[in-house]
Amino acid sequence: MTNDAPTKRQIRRWQRNLVDERLEADVYRDLAAKASDEDREILLALANAESRHEEHWLLLLGEHADGARRSFLRSHALGWLARHFGGVFILALAQKAEARAKYDDDRDATLAMAADEHVHEEVVRALAERGRTKLSGTFRAAVFGANDGLVSNLALILGIGAAGVSNSTVLLSGLAGLLAGAMSMGAGEYVSVRSQRELLEASEPSETTARKLPDLDVDANELALLYRARGMSPAAADAHAAQILNNYSSSTRLADPINAAEFESHGTAWGAAWSSFCFFASGATVPILPYLFGLQGLAAVVVAVALVGMALAITGAAVGLLSGAAPLRRALRQVAIGFGAAGVTYALGSIFGVAAG
Structure with a gap:
C-alpha cells in the first residue's frame, strides 16, 4: 500500500472490491438461512470473513466508500436465488467467484486476504460437492x-x-x-x-458376517484379511480389525462408507x-x-x-x-x-x- 493519494482508477477498483465482498457476504448469509446446522456455521463463518475483507476496503476508501454502488439486478437476483433455492447452483457460482484469485496480484490487498480467498474456494467446493453428489x-x-x-x-x-x-x-x-x-x-x-x-450391492459386506464377529478366534483374527483385501497394509489391517473387535456392539457393521457414497451418487x-x-x-x-x-x-x-x-x-x-x-x-x-x-x-x-x- 502507499501513502500517496489514491488515483481514480484505484478508487474504482477498491469500490468494485468492496461491492464484491458485500455481495458475497450477503449470498453466504442467505444460503445459511436455508442450510443445515453444520453448513450454516460454515457459511456464516465465510460471510464473516468477507465482512473482514469489506472493512479493509472501507478503511482504504474512506470518504470514497459512499460511491460504491452494487449492481441492483445482480445483487437481488443472487439473493433471491439463494433464499428461495439455495443449494448447489448458487454454491457453484460462489465457487467460481472465489476461484478468480482477484487478490493475488492486487498490491492493495493483504497476503492474508489472498490466502483467505483460496481457502474459501476449497470450502465452497466441498459444500457444493455434497449437492453435486446428491444431484x-x-x-x-x-x-x-x-x-x-x-x-x-x-x-x-x-x-x-x-x-x-x-x-x-x-x-x-x-x-x-x-x-x-x-x-x-x-x-x-x-x-x-x-x-x-x-x-x-454385490460388493456390500454381509450383515450375517458382522453378527458372527464375537465368535472369531481373536488370536488368529482373520478379520484382518478382510481389510487387507480392501487395500490396507498388514499392520493397518491388524490394527483396524482389533479396533472393530474391541468396540463390537450389536450395531457394528462391516459396510464400506465408500459404497454408501456410490449408492447416493447413482440415485x-x-x-x-x-x-x-x-x-x-x-x-x-x-x-x-x-x-x-x-x-x-x-x-x-x-x-x-x-x-x-x-x-x-x-x-x-x-x-x-x-x-x-x-x-x-x-x-x-x-x-x-x-x-x-x-x-x-x-x-x-x-x-x-x-x-x-
Whole structure:
C-alpha cells in the first residue's frame, strides 16, 4: 500500500472490491438461512470473513466508500436465488467467484486476504460437492434426457420435413418420436441405474458376517484379511480389525462408507427413469410446437430451430453452472453439437427426398 493519494482508477477498483465482498457476504448469509446446522456455521463463518475483507476496503476508501454502488439486478437476483433455492447452483457460482484469485496480484490487498480467498474456494467446493453428489444421478438423467429429446426430435422432424412429406406426417412423426424416445430413455435409465446398484450391492459386506464377529478366534483374527483385501497394509489391517473387535456392539457393521457414497451418487432407478422419461418428453415437445400451432414449411422449421437452440443453451448453461465452468461456453457447445446432429439429418432427408422425387 502507499501513502500517496489514491488515483481514480484505484478508487474504482477498491469500490468494485468492496461491492464484491458485500455481495458475497450477503449470498453466504442467505444460503445459511436455508442450510443445515453444520453448513450454516460454515457459511456464516465465510460471510464473516468477507465482512473482514469489506472493512479493509472501507478503511482504504474512506470518504470514497459512499460511491460504491452494487449492481441492483445482480445483487437481488443472487439473493433471491439463494433464499428461495439455495443449494448447489448458487454454491457453484460462489465457487467460481472465489476461484478468480482477484487478490493475488492486487498490491492493495493483504497476503492474508489472498490466502483467505483460496481457502474459501476449497470450502465452497466441498459444500457444493455434497449437492453435486446428491444431484448427479437424477440430474444427469434429466439433462441428458432433455438434450436427447431436443436433438433427436429436431433431427427427426427436419429429416422427415426435408423429404417433402406433408405437415401432418411431420407432426405425427414428431409425436411418435417423442413417445418412443421417452419410453426408451426411461427404460434404459432404469436398467442402467438398477444394474449399477446391483453391482454395488454385490460388493456390500454381509450383515450375517458382522453378527458372527464375537465368535472369531481373536488370536488368529482373520478379520484382518478382510481389510487387507480392501487395500490396507498388514499392520493397518491388524490394527483396524482389533479396533472393530474391541468396540463390537450389536450395531457394528462391516459396510464400506465408500459404497454408501456410490449408492447416493447413482440415485434410485425409478427416480432416474422418471426424470429421464419426463425430460426427454419435455425436450422432444419443443421441436414440434410450431407444427402443433399450425405453422408449416420454412416458418415451422425456423421457429423449431430457434426454440431448440434456446432450450439447448439453457441446459448447457445449467451444466456449466453446476460444474463451476463458464455457462456461456457450455451453452454454445451444447447448441453447436445439437445443431450439428440435426443439420446432418436434414441434409440426409433432403438427399432422400430428391432421390424419391
